[in-house]
Amino acid sequence: MEFRIIARALRYVVIGVFALWTLIPLAWIVSLAFKSYAEWRVSYFIPKNPTVDNFLLLFNPQELLGRYGVMGATAIIEPATKPLLNSLIITAASTVLAVFVGFFTAYGASRYRVPGPFTLFFTLLTRMLPPAIFITPIMVYYSNLRILDTHIGLIALYSAVTVTYAIWILKGFIDAIPIEWEEAAMLEGATPIKVLFKVVLPLVRPGLVVAGLFIFLLTWSELLFALVLTNINAVTLSVHISKYVGAVGQLFGPQAALALIGSIIPVVIGYTIQKHLVTGFTFGMVRG
Amino acid sequence: MAFLKLENISKKYNDIIVLENISLSIEKGEILAIAGPPGSGKTTLLKIIAGLIKPTSGRIYIEGIDITDTPPYLRGFSMVFETPPIYPDRPGYENIAFPLKLRKLPESEIRKRVYEVAELLGIKHILNRKPSTYSGGEYQRVALARALVTNPRLLLLDEPFRNLDAKIREYMVVWFKQFQAKLGVTIVYATHDPLEALTIGNNVAILLNGRVKQYGSPIDILRNPASYDVDEFISIPALNAFKVYFKSDVEGVLIHLNSMAIKKMAKLNTEHSEGEAIATIRPTDIMVSRSPSEKAIMGKVELIQYLGTNILVTIRVNDLSIRIVVPKDMMIKEGESVYLTLDPSKIRLYEISSGHRLDVV
Known part of the structure; x- marks a missing residue:
């Protein structure tokens, strides 16, 4: 007792x-x-x-400059509005792209065993090495392609490195669907494409949400790639937060305020979609 | 002309033969039951008929037209699988309406047909409920409803009642047979349970190790199994099988089982007039009595098993153990002496090497 x-x-x-x-x-x-x-x-x-x-x-840098003088002068050039919008656009676009591509790849891997187990495992490689290794070659490529400091550049990179999560999460969900459920639809008149969209896609919806949320959070808080690859146009929130540094010291107050805004957004998104996570991945089999 | 005809269907995966030279045919409005133990190739055969698996060789005809290369979505068949295709993310109505929505029928027509088939199957009350709330029987009926709502040319059923407990299954099988008679749909029905196959099929094919070992009417298969493995498969409880020595003459066959000699009136299907064979007799085909009578053999009760409706006793006769089903109200004790009467006409003889039936009926 x-x-x-x-x-x-x-x-x-x-x-x-x-x-x-x-x-x-x-x-x-x-x-x-x-x-x-x-x-x-x-x-x-x-x-x-x-x-x-x-x-x-945060949204009035002139005032900021006036109040803290030299201390804030070296860095504060932009109001936080643009980085906020950039982050939203870039994160949303790369999440959608990663989940979209990931779904089709996962389906192919689960049902047709393409691209083969090795290649599938290989997609994880980008996550096994420290990202700092990639950053220099990517910067050179991007510079040649003239997509440094662009939304497209970041979206492409983010979706490329996170698609492997979408593949592996969704493959698990698709593997759990009995193949007979697809075959029945095929007999009932559905072409393979229709089977994919009318049977598989609705059934893995919770998986799409899980993968999407996970990738969204990862991308939202990413700093290293964004810091190296952006300058003015495509600056993201996390990069912008790091810019509140003056010659004399950090502007803790505005930094904390922006960090707070930056963490409220994913919380709100997570909260609004949580019902999709909870409802029905009950593959309730037959009960006797 | 047969409605559905399979011609020498074979299926190989690498070197593994799953199906070998299957030829079957069904008339319109009939049920063909395919019975075989798990792993005998039933599901593969159904999927080949459905077009979901390509046969290695052989052709499939429907009303004389070769459909071997027709994709499944153009065949107009339905199939109920062992894992019934009930999608857990949508209510009963959406599940049943799914194939009709694929066909882009008008909403009013879909509604009408879904309600019709739900009425027919007695599942109107679950149309708005999610599958996780269904009972086993409801689950199977929704699967059937979904398969029937399209008015399929051919309905393929793969162990549709396997997941139900014995009582509901028995009820469903009988109900289903009547239901089919009313609807007139042509059905191929696969099951691992020989009794279910014999109950439900107009014709039954016994599928063992990828081959059709016997194909015929239920009564024919029950009375005259063509080979030892068919006899063994359809007999519940398990068959009594003994190695015997036979001698045949013009009058019949004399079967020597250890020290016993049993005379059977039958002609043999072999050029040998004597030799070794397997003799079988079903546990239900032997009479047991507690008082001696002419021709009865004495034995000692070795083991008693209660089967529910009756009793299975194992009786020792010299050095043989014979299994016999007796009525459950017969008072019988282990160690007791009883008298067996064998009906020679119920004894069947099979060749040892091939398992072929020897005695001609």
Whole structure:
């Protein structure tokens, strides 16, 4: 009896420590985002004079410059609107592209055993090596192709390196569909293409959502590629956050405010599509 | 002309022969039952008829027209698989309407036909429900409804009732037979259960190891199995089989089983007038009595198994063990002495090497 209470208490302690471990930085960002300049470097959580100034400054760089003078002058050139939009466009487009291509590849791999197990495994290779290895050759290619600092360039790269996740996640889902379910439709008058769109696609919808969400989150927070490959036009949110650095020090307040905005968007997206995750991947077989 | 005709269908995967020289035919409106143990090639044969698998050789004709190379979506058949094609992501109505929507029929026509077939199968109440809420019987009926809603030329059923428990299955098989008679649809029905095949088929093909070992009416197969393996497959509970020595003369055959000699009136289908053979008799074809009578053999009860409706007893006669089904109200104890009467006409003889039937009926 006593042992059980201790075990239970221990469990809560462990969970609590882990929760704090992950939540403290997040809480710190929230607190920082609402602190005025004077409080940025102090250690208490609750701001004495909460302010939304940091948020307003994000979209008004002139004001920012005026307020922090030289400290902010070296970096702040653009309002955060454009990077936000860039991130949304680039992430959404590369997610859709990766999931789309991934679905067809996964179907081929699952049903027709093309492109063969080795090639399929090979697609994972881009994820096994540190991305820094690729970045120099890619920069050279992109420079020759004149797609440095473009949306297309980032979309192409992001979808290429994440498509392997879509393939492997969706292959699992497609493998779980009995082949007879497709054959029945084929007998009933569906051509192979129709089988793909009217039978397989609706059945793997939860898989599409899982793969899409996963890839969206990865791409949304990607920094290295974007930092190297963009400059002005296609700057993404994560790159933009890193730019709030002046000659004297970092502008913690605006950085935290932008990070907060940047983390709310995926949370909202995740929340709105979660019902697709929960509903029906119950391949409820026959019950006697 | 036969409605569906299979001509020398064979299927090989690399060197593995799955089906060998299958020739069968069905008349319109009939049920052909294909019975065979798991792995005998039933599903492959059905899929070849459906066009989902290409045969290595052989042709398929429907009403005289060669359809061997016609793709499945142009054949106009339906199939109910062992894993019934009920998509879990959509309710019953959408599942049944699926093949009609593929045909782009007008919505009102689809509605009418779905409700008609649902009414017929007694599943109107599940049309708006998701498949995860169905009972086993409902699940199978939705699968059937989906297969029937297109008015298929030919309906292929692969163990459609396998996942049901015994009672519901028995009910479904009888119900299905009546249902088919009313509808008149032509059916190929595959099952691992010989009794189910014999109950449901107008004709039955016994498929063993990729070959049709016997093809005929249920009663013919039941009474006159063509070979030892067919006899063994269709007999439930398992057959009594003994190695015997036979001697034939003009009057009949004398079968020597250890020290017993049994006279059977039959002609033999072999040039040898004597030799070794396998003799079989079904456990249901032997009479057991507790009092001696003329020609009865004495034996000792070795083992009693309760089968539910009756009792299977194993009886020791000298050094033979014979399995016999007796009525369940017969009072019988292990170790007791009983008397067996063998009806010689129920004994069948098979060649040892080939398994072919020896005694001519």
